[in-house]
Amino acid sequence: MSETTETGQPKIREKGRLMSASEIERTLVRLAHEIVEKNDGGSNLGLVGIRRRGVPLAQRIGDLIAKIEKHPVDTGVLDISFYRDDLSTDGPRPKVTPGAIGFDVTGRDIILMDDVLYTGRTIRAALDALFDHGRPKSVQLLVLIDRGHRELPIEATFVGRSIPTSSREIIEVKLSEVDGQEQVLLVELVD
Ligand SMILES: O=P(O)(O)OC[C@H]1O[C@H](OP(=O)(O)OP(=O)(O)O)[C@H](O)[C@@H]1O
Numbered sequence: 001m002s003e004t005t006e007t008g009q010p011k012i013r014e015k016g017r018l019m020s021a022s023e024i025e026r027t028l029v030r031l032a033h034e035i036v037e038k039n040d041g042g043s044n045l046g047l048v049g050i051r052r053r054g055v056p057l058a059q060r061i062g063d064l065i066a067k068i069e070k071h072p073v074d075t076g077v078l079d080i081s082f083y084r085d086d087l088s089t090d091g092p093r094p095k096v097t098p099g100a101i102g103f104d105v106t107g108r109d110i111i112l113m114d115d116v117l118y119t120g121r122t123i124r125a126a127l128d129a130l131f132d133h134g135r136p137k138s139v140q141l142l143v144l145i146d147r148g149h150r151e152l153p154i155e156a157t158f159v160g161r162s163i164p165t166s167s168r169e170i171i172e173v174k175l176s177e178v179d180g181q182e183q184v185l186l187v188e189l190v191d
């Protein structure tokens, strides 16, 4: 059993910084180039960020691809809160419309984006949500950090950093748009 704080949050100890702001930036530039190379310039691409931290990642990479290829890239937001398998599935399905992502995903080469890939359950939920919005031509996955420990057969197409972790460790991605700071930390639960 891990220790908790007065507010019931698990106590954590910082083990180190895995990425600085400039390392995150350089990694996103590399990923943008990899996406363009794998997708023939990316004219059919649509980027979809999973709320929360996938959203600024998709916006930043969309801006980078637009600069590299000199054409705008559709970028949208996917909210998967109703699709998680830790919630009851007995309730009504959420109402979705093709426009809710921000553009129509049908026929597009979609790149789903998130900050951390761990068990894969978030991505499974995101695929369910995505296909309720339309029928993409293809779906690729980009994550800033792959920390291992998959519980489902899901792998990322584009990975910022692969960080082998123990199950007591946690990756904390901090992005300025969400957290007011920019870094990736490795923390550990305190016994
Ligand atoms: O592969 P998985 O086991 O699903 O874990 C990865 C997910 O966990 C984190 O989200 P979290 O649920 O902590 O929510 P947050 O992004 O809103 O903090 C992270 O942002 C990923 O979306």
Ligand SMILES: O=c1cc[nH]c(=O)[nH]1
Pocket (backbone or CB within 6 Å): 116, 118, 147, 169, 170, 171, 172, 173
């Ligand atoms: O370590 C982890 C696991 C899931 N989600 C995170 O953000 N970090």
